[in-house]
Amino acid sequence: MEAMVYRGPYKIRVEEKDIPRIEHPNDAIIRVTLAAICGSDLHLYHGLMPDTRVGTTFGHEFIGVVDQVGSSVQNLRPGDRVMVPANIYCGSCWFCVRGLYSNCHNVNPNATAVGALYGYSHTTGGYDGGQAEYVRVPFADVGPSLIPDWMADEDALMCTDALATGYFGAQLGDIKERDTVVVFGAGPVGLYAAKSAWLMGAGRVMVIDHLDYRLEKARDFAHAETYNFTEYDDIVVQMKKDTGFLGADVAIDAVGAEADGNFLQHVTGTKLKLQGGSAVALNWAIDSVRKGGTVSVMGAYGPIFNAVKFGDALNKGLTLNMNQCPMKRQWPRLFEHIRNGYLVPSDIITHRIPLEHIAEGYHIFSSKLDNCIKPVIVPSSAA
Template structure:
């Protein structure tokens, strides 16, 4: 099969790789119809995640058609069109039994925190991802779900990570009716988090970014107010001004490890891998939320600590909620919103690029060229 492969920081290409096969009776092999590049894939692309090995295939957002199933698979049949959550879960461990599918205890021998994730380095299990013609899906009875006939394929694709993660971020923000919610980052997850904040009862939603085309999308798609942090002297002061100098009730960090930090932070993270990334966005969230408020962290960070202002968070009485999103847990409610016409996830897609040109797709997305917000890969 043809598949994207990692060759080192800022270098990816499409190569021939062996077709995936059934390795366990619970496996399925999926022929990929659509995949996507996620903002967190850029952490791999930029060389910021430890143990990202040459030859690894990225891609944790994908949908496709079942081509093979193992002898123990009961819920899927050959020919089913399925959406696959980015997380790999056994469905039976202590964590899965409580809906914490991303913390599954049985799918990642390399870590005690996050479970298995498709195409996200060997720190999350070393599973090849879906930016390929085919992909092996373990625990096929647990993760994949048959796509309803009425659901558009690209809407389903967005549910595999970005939409579910944004919605989960709004859930973790503990929004009460009438609250002011600030979302840091107007990428796909930030846009979905801002849109979802209204579903939770927010009275005001403000999105912060530095790219005007993304802020325009936040106004159009999420009906949010916007602040361009490059155009204000101090974004934290501006956030306070916008909230009667109290701070927001909730702040959602939808940026993560690649927030614009200083030179030292970028050298120690990208080159020396001494940090989980730049803590800029998270520190803005801690500084910008009101005392007793809530910070929700959806941005992806590496497994090594960054210089986060935990002392300030403690002294302000800030509650911080965070986790990799168990997106399958969000699907029933999201399907209701989509079917009712409250949400059209595919509206944020800006580019559709053939798999063979994935190097150009990564460059476009990474450099934020041509108004790129969300890129779909077509095998």
């Protein structure tokens, strides 16, 4: 099969790899029909996440058709059209039983602090991802779901991570009716978080970024007020001014470790193999929210030191809610919103790129070229 393969920072290419095989009776092999490049994939692409090994195939956002199933799989059969959540989870451990699929205790032998994801380095289990023609899906009776007949493929694809994560970010904000919500980051997850904030009763939604084309999308797609932080001496001061000097009720960090990577990140990530991430957006969120407010964090951060202003959060009496999104837990609500027309997830897709040109897709997305917001990857077998 053709698959995207990592060869080092900024070095990826399409290679021939063996089609994955059934390794456990509850595995399934999925023929990928659509995949996507996620903003968090850029941390891998730039060499900023530890233990990203040469030969790995990225991709935790994908949908496809069941090609094979293991002998114990009960819920799927060949030919089924399925969407696969980014999380890999067992469905039966203490965490999974409570819906904390991103914290599954049984799927990542490398750590107890993080669960498992497809195609996201060996820190999250070392599973190959879906930027390929085929992918092995473990625990096939637990993760994948049949795509509803009425749902378009591209909308289903967005549910596998970006939309679910944005919605989860708004959930973590514990938004009350008429709350003022500020979202840091106008990438796909930030756009979805801003849109979801309205669904949860927000009275005002503000989005902060530094790319004008993404801010334009935030106005068009999420109907948000927008701020380009490069145009202000201090964006935190501006947020205070524009909220009656109180601050927002809820701040959502949809940035995480900066995907572009600053100098320190490149030294610690590519040379020392340590990457905690710059906490600039998170500190802005802490400073911009009012006393007693809530900060929601679902951006991607590494597993080591981050210079977070925890003392300020403590002294302001803030509530900090955070986690990696348990994707499938969000799907019932998202399906209803999509079916009722409140959400059209595919509206943020800007580029559709053949798998054989995925290196160019990463370059476009990473370098913010051609007003790229969300690139979708199409394997040649699905074209």
